Amino acid sequence: MLRKDADTRYPVNELIRKRWSGRAFSEKMITEEVVEQLLEAASWAPSSMNEQPWRYIIGYKGDENFERMVNLLNPRNAVWAKDAPVLLFSLAKNTYPNGSKNKHAWYDTGAANMNLMLEAAANDIITHVMGGADFLSAKEEFGISDEYDPVVFIALGYHGDPDSLPEPLNTRETAPRKRKPAEEIILKTQSVNEPAHV
Ligand SMILES: Cc1cc2nc3c(=O)[nH]c(=O)nc-3n(C[C@H](O)[C@H](O)[C@H](O)COP(=O)(O)O)c2cc1C
Incomplete structure (x- = not known):
């Protein structure tokens, strides 16, 4: 299993360091029970x-939902x-039961x-979020009403061989993970344009 643990400045929790968005999957199936555990x-x-x-539609490789999802990516x-x-x-269900807009639905x-x-990472399962998809067609294809917003697709699977991926994905699969430094994400209250000194 390929580990790409985050190289952190502080002793961040192991699970947070361990999770990463892989693309090389083994053929091993994830059981329905484990999928339910993740949900x-x-x-x-x-x-x-x-x-x-939050709402989820599940596609298992070989079933109709799965094929539809692949075609929408x-x-x-x-x-x-x-x-x-x-x-x-x-x-995300975008309304509360009284019909008013739930502005926090995407956050939640x-x-x-x-x-x-994180639960998947704890079980050595890769997860990879995808925003690159045709969500308008996805709503139609799955018959989803306007009460629900499509948010993302997520691929799940056990770790496979990075060499199974075409380039440039193969090289990317083994490249180290990077993050912006703290200076860039902590804003001063006086001015959002100037980086803070941490
Ligand atoms: C909302 C969202 C959309 C994303 N869309 C895609 C995508 O369409 N294709 C893809 O390969 N990765 C996608 N990613 C994965 C990110 O590229 C990845 O999380 C980021 O590069 C950080 O890498 P890490 O998750 O390994 O730490 C998406 C992630 C998020 C949160």
Whole structure:
């Protein structure tokens, strides 16, 4: 299994360092039970008014949902995501039960997806979020009402051989992960244009 643990300045939790967005999947299937375990982890995310607006459509390799999802992905994603054993379509319910707009639905759905991804990492399962897809067609294809916003697709699977990927994905698969320095993400309150001194 290829590890690309984050090279952190501080002793960040191991699971956070371990998760990364791989693209090389082995042929090993993820069982329905394990998928349900990951979705349970998602369900324990915090959400505005405990509304839990996250929704998922599951595609198992070979079934109709999976084929539909692959066809909705941008070709640059489909080329590797088609080999994942499981694809998830992540959606957010955009209204509260009283019909008012839930402005936090996407935030909450992202939090749930992160829980899912960390649980997956704990079980040596790769997760890879994809925003590159035709979401308008996805809504139509899956018959989704306007109450739900498509958010992302997520590919899941066990680690495979990076050499199974075409270039430049093969090289990218083994390249170190990078992040902006803290100076760039901490804003001064006086001016958002100047970096803070940390
Ligand atoms: C909302 C969102 C959309 C993304 N869309 C894509 C995508 O379409 N294709 C892709 O290969 N990776 C996609 N990614 C993965 C990011 O490129 C990846 O998370 C980032 O490069 C950091 O790498 P890491 O997850 O390994 O730390 C997306 C990630 C997020 C959160």
